[in-house]
Amino acid sequence: METIKKYLLLSAVALAFVSCSDSDDNPAANNVTLEFNNTFKNTTIVLGDAASASATTNTSVAGQVHHFSEVKYVISNIRLIKDDGTEVPYNVNDLDKGATVIDQAKAESLSYVLSNVPSATYKQIKFGLGIKTEQNTLDQVRFPKFYAAAGANDTAMMWEWGTGYRFTKVEGFYDTDNKAMSIHTGSTVEGTEGAYTQGVNAYRDITLNLTTNAVVGSKAPKIKIKADFDKLLSGATNTITLSTGTGMSDNATPNVHTAAQMVKFVDNLGGNGSSDITGMFSVTSVEN
Amino acid sequence: MKKIAGFIFIALLFISCNNDSEMISYDNPELSLNIPADFPELNTYVSLNKPTKYGVELGEKLFTEKRFSADNTISCSSCHIQANAFADHNPQAIGIEGRVGLRNAPSLQNLMFLKFFNWDGSKLQLETQPLVPIITHEEMDSSILEVIEKIKDDASYKDLFKKTFGDEEITPDRIYKSIAQFEYTLISANSKYDKVKRKEGPSFTESEAAGYATFQQKCASCHGTELFTDQSFRNIGFPLNTNTNEAGRGRVTGIAADFMSFRVPTLRNIEYTAPYGSFGQFATLKSVLDYFDSGVLKAENLDPIFKNNGNRIPLTEQEKENLIAFMKTLSDQQFIGN
Numbered sequence: 001m002e003t004i005k006k007y008l009l010l011s012a013v014a015l016a017f018v019s020c021s022d023s024d025d026n027p028a029a030n031n032v033t034l035e036f037n038n039t040f041k042n043t044t045i046v047l048g049d050a051a052s053a054s055a056t057t058n059t060s061v062a063g064q065v066h067h068f069s070e071v072k073y074v075i076s077n078i079r080l081i082k083d084d085g086t087e088v089p090y091n092v093n094d095l096d097k098g099a100t101v102i103d104q105a106k107a108e109s110l111s112y113v114l115s116n117v118p119s120a121t122y123k124q125i126k127f128g129l130g131i132k133t134e135q136n137t138l139d140q141v142r143f144p145k146f147y148a149a150a151g152a153n154d155t156a157m158m159w160e161w162g163t164g165y166r167f168t169k170v171e172g173f174y175d176t177d178n179k180a181m182s183i184h185t186g187s188t189v190e191g192t193e194g195a196y197t198q199g200v201n202a203y204r205d206i207t208l209n210l211t212t213n214a215v216v217g218s219k220a221p222k223i224k225i226k227a228d229f230d231k232l233l234s235g236a237t238n239t240i241t242l243s244t245g246t247g248m249s250d251n252a253t254p255n256v257h258t259a260a261q262m263v264k265f266v267d268n269l270g271g272n273g274s275s276d277i278t279g280m281f282s283v284t285s286v287e288n
Numbered sequence: 289m290k291k292i293a294g295f296i297f298i299a300l301l302f303i304s305c306n307n308d309s310e311m312i313s314y315d316n317p318e319l320s321l322n323i324p325a326d327f328p329e330l331n332t333y334v335s336l337n338k339p340t341k342y343g344v345e346l347g348e349k350l351f352t353e354k355r356f357s358a359d360n361t362i363s364c365s366s367c368h369i370q371a372n373a374f375a376d377h378n379p380q381a382i383g384i385e386g387r388v389g390l391r392n393a394p395s396l397q398n399l400m401f402l403k404f405f406n407w408d409g410s411k412l413q414l415e416t417q418p419l420v421p422i423i424t425h426e427e428m429d430s431s432i433l434e435v436i437e438k439i440k441d442d443a444s445y446k447d448l449f450k451k452t453f454g455d456e457e458i459t460p461d462r463i464y465k466s467i468a469q470f471e472y473t474l475i476s477a478n479s480k481y482d483k484v485k486r487k488e489g490p491s492f493t494e495s496e497a498a499g500y501a502t503f504q505q506k507c508a509s510c511h512g513t514e515l516f517t518d519q520s521f522r523n524i525g526f527p528l529n530t531n532t533n534e535a536g537r538g539r540v541t542g543i544a545a546d547f548m549s550f551r552v553p554t555l556r557n558i559e560y561t562a563p564y565g566s567f568g569q570f571a572t573l574k575s576v577l578d579y580f581d582s583g584v585l586k587a588e589n590l591d592p593i594f595k596n597n598g599n600r601i602p603l604t605e606q607e608k609e610n611l612i613a614f615m616k617t618l619s620d621q622q623f624i625g626n
Contacts, residue, residue, distance in 0.1 A: 138419065140433050141460055149430070151423075152391065160424040161410060162540075182532070188540050191413050196403070198412070198540035246530050248547040248588060253532035259542025 031220040032114040032123075038071055038104050038227045045071060045196070045229060047104055050178040060233035062241040066181065068172035070103035071229065072157060073269075074150070074165060077205070079116060081124035082261045083213060088122075095135055099227050100161065101157055102227075119217040123210055125225075129279065130167030130203040131271035133189045138163045154158035159186045162167050167202050168269060169231065174242050174252065181242055183232065185266050186257060200259040204270025207277045214286045222287040231280035235268025309329050315452055316342045321400075324477035326514045328401045333413040339469040342451040348471025350463060355438040356421075357384050357428035364421065364467070370625045373557035374474060379568025383427040390426070390531055395561045397476040397554065397623065403519055407550045408537045414468040419460075432460045445612040459585040476556050476623040477514075484617070490615075492617065499561065499614025502607045510595060516555035516618065522591040523549045525584025525599060529567045536566070545589045559619045573615060577608040 038045045040058035047069055048055025055067040070124040076099035078090040085169065091098030130136075140147045148155040150165055157166040170183040191197030214221040233240045242252040251261040271279035323330075349357075351364045367381045368374040374396035381389035391407050405411040411420070421427040422435060435457050437616040439445050445452045446456040453462055483490045492500060503511075521537040528534075528548065538547035550566045564570040570579065580601040584594055594600065604612070 095359060138423065139460075140431055144433070147431075158423065161406075162419060163416065163423075165420050187409070189415075190410065190540075190543070196412065198409070198541055246528055246532075246534075248538070260544045260547075261538060263542055 004206075015090055026217050027119060029118050030117045030216050030218075031213065032117045032216060033220065033222040034112045034114065035076075035222055036075075036080075036102050036110045036112070038102070038110075038229060039230060039248050040230045045104060046197075047071065047127055050173045050180075058230055060230075060234065060241075062240050064174050064233065064242055066172055066174035066233070066242075068104075068170060068229070070169060070171035072155065072170075073102050073168040073227070074130055074157060075100055075102060075112065075127050076135070077128035077259045078114065079126040080114075080122045080214075081126065083121045083123045086120075087116055087126075088120070090117065093135075095131070095143040099131065101150055101155055103155065106189075117216050122214045122216065124207065124222060125206065125210065126207050128203055128205055130185070130187065131165050132203050133187055133201060136164040136187055136189075136203075137198075138165070159184070162186060162188050164188070168265075170229070179240070179242075179244050179252065183252075183265050185262050185269070200263060201222060201264065202259075202266045202270075203278060204266060204273060205277070206270060206279060206281050208281055208283045210286050211284050212288070215288050219288055224268060224284045225287070226282050226284045227283070228280045229269075231268050232265060233268070235280070236276040237267040237272050238264040240264055240268070296620050316340045319344060319473065320476075321473060321475065324475065324482070326513065327398070327477070328513055328515060330400050331403055331414070332576060333415065334400050334472060337465050337468055337472075339472050342448060343466045343469040344473050346445075346448040346452050347466035347468070349444070350467050352443045353435075353439065356430060356435050358430045358434070359384050360438075362428055364418070367427075368396050371474070371560065373397055373560045373620075373624055375561040377562065379563050381427065382570055383424070384429055387426040387429075389424070390529070390533055391566050392563065395552065396471055396555060397474050397556060398515055399474060400472045401515055404521075404551060408540050409521060409551055414462075414471060415464045418464050418467045429604065432463070435463070436460070438550060465551040473525075474623075476620040478622045479556065479620040480617040481614075482620075495548055495610050495613040496617050497614075499607075499610035499612070500617075502611055504607065506601055506603070506607075507611070510552045510591075511555050517552040519551065521546060521551055523547065523587050524591050525587055525588050525594055526550075526579075527569045527585065533566075534567075536540075547589055548587065549589070555615055556618045557620055557623065559616050560624055573612050574608060577603055582609070 008189045025257050040056055043056055045068060046054055046056045048067060049069050052067070057065055059065045076095060077092045078098060079092065080090065082088065100112045101109060103224045138147065149155060157169060164186050166184050166186045168183070168185045172181050173179065174181045185202045187202045188199035189197065189201050208225070209221065214223055218230050233242065240251065243250045244252045269280050271277045319579040320340060321339065327346060338362065354363045356363055362384050366374050369376050376393050378393070380391060381393040384391055394407065399414055403412065405414060405417050407475045411417045419432060422430050422432060440458050445458065449458055449462060450465060452458045482489050484492055497498050510518055510520065510522065523536065536546060536548040536550050538549065556571065564576050583600040586599060590599065
């Protein structure tokens with residue numbers, strides 16, 4: 001009897017220690033920070049107006065020099081993939097908790113902290129550029145936080161006429177005479193399944209391999225993601241020459257919404273979903 | 289045991305009776321609408337939101353509610369005026385603070401029978417439309433929660449929401465549904481044309497009859513059916529809206545052939561809806577017909593009817609006069625509230 005008591009006591013003490021060490025050194029979950037670096041090739045973009053001397057310029061494959069005054073895009077539907085292949089979704093059905101607007105003009109928006117990510121070793125990250133059609137309804141009641149963030153006057157990531165969000169918004173200037181360029185993308189899908197549907201789905205699912213595994217546990221890793229806007233005009237899918245005007249093929253202003261033109265930019269930035277599933281994105285490093 | 293089972297059974301009966309009587313106490317019958325003969329079939333979404341007595345009453349009240357706009361100056365009915373067949377007289381719609389919108393406010397009539405809404409057909413279900421003007425910067429520039437916040441303590445709304453939906457709660461969906469219900473009741477089918485067709489007494493004048501003949505020959509391939517639109521989208525070479533946001537139906541579908549294509553507008557009540565065109569390019573019906581006659585703008589995707597006929601619809605002055613006389617027989621005095 002005495003021996004049994006001793007064993008019991010011992011195991012109780014042991015258990016206590018195990019749980020202690022769990023919470024102290026190897027927590028069940030921790031943060032993961034996604035740090036976005038918006039670049040032209042390897043140079044971080046500096047924004048500027050038409051006459052800016054400090055703005056970062058880039059030259060497209062077609063030979064058009066350009067620079068930006070505004071760069072914004074929406075990231076949603078984030079999933080981390082464990083080394084065993086298990087997918088861990090991060091608030092994928094909640095735009096308030098799982099989606100964000102990356103805005104080059106707001107430094108704090110470039111780091112997006114995923115909180116309470118289960119402790120594990122992760123080898124891959126997936127996310128959406130834009131918002132899936134079923135969530136892209138400007139539902140202010142369901143997602144008040146994201147609605148407010150996207151709709152703020154200095155964000156302007158809403159597409160009122162389509163009652164959806166803008167997925168990317170790039171404003172800038174091109175050619176030596178600094179003509180305005182204004183590239184907005186977003187989905188125009190309408191209709192319910194089984195019935196007539198119309199429109200273009202501008203959401204793109206991105207899959208990126210991590211350079212080294214991100215180990216979530218006692219430490220909160222940081223994943224550095226490069227978004228290379230050189231791809232906007234010189235992408236894997238399309239080589240685009242900008243032109244200004246009101247014709248069907250003119251593409252430098254928001255009539256890129258003639259979504260035939262818009263899709264070319266979407267495929268360059270977010271991939272075409274088949275041969276290109278990274279678009280302009282790549283992981284440059286993981287800090288564990 | 290048997291007793292207990294019996295008791296539960298009886299209790300259940302009472303509960304269900306109770307529920308039933310509660311449902312019945314909000315007597316909100318479906319409206320029986322007079323669906324005109326020979327009109328196209330209903331938009332399939334109508335069956336999900338059939339107009340009811342109080343739903344329509346609530347919808348009409350919301351339709352004229354100026355608190356929908358950020359500064360409480362504009363309601364739906366500011367641009368959709370009954371005397372103008374629920375359109376207005378501005379080339380482009382004017383929102384709060386005099387902001388000018390992209391396009392001409394379309395008339396609202398026979399919406400139940402339309403498969404597409406807006407000039408570019410961007411909406412397929414009428415219930416999804418009201419949010420667009422509410423949030424658009426050039427229109428009401430508000431948000432649905434801002435609207436609800438402004439009207440939620442209004443006793444007359446509480447009463448109508450309760451009568452319509454069973455309780456006082458004001459939700460975005462309920463707002464959209466009741467506005468659509470009201471709009472579904474805007475049926476125009478009592479013009480002289482309709483009365484002639486139904487053989488109710490009136491007959492066409494010589495000029496109207498000649499105009500009808502020309503219409504059937506030169507216009508009806510687009511302005512077809514009893515709605516006087518075949519609901520197709522076409523580029524007919526009208527003067528272009530150079531606003532960079534304009535691409536016609538192309539901005540919705542992403543199909544190159546839809547670039548600068550617009551929905552064929554109905555000709556019903558056309559007398560009351562000047563100016564004409566997607567951004568009010570034409571002040572009068574005569575100027576539209578003159579334009580067709582003298583030739584429209586070239587375009588790669590110009591409608592074949594124009595492309596195959598030298599980019600024009602040739603019309604004599606007499607034909608134009610008769611066509612206008614015929615189009616005026618599509619005016620529905622009762623519909624515009626006279």
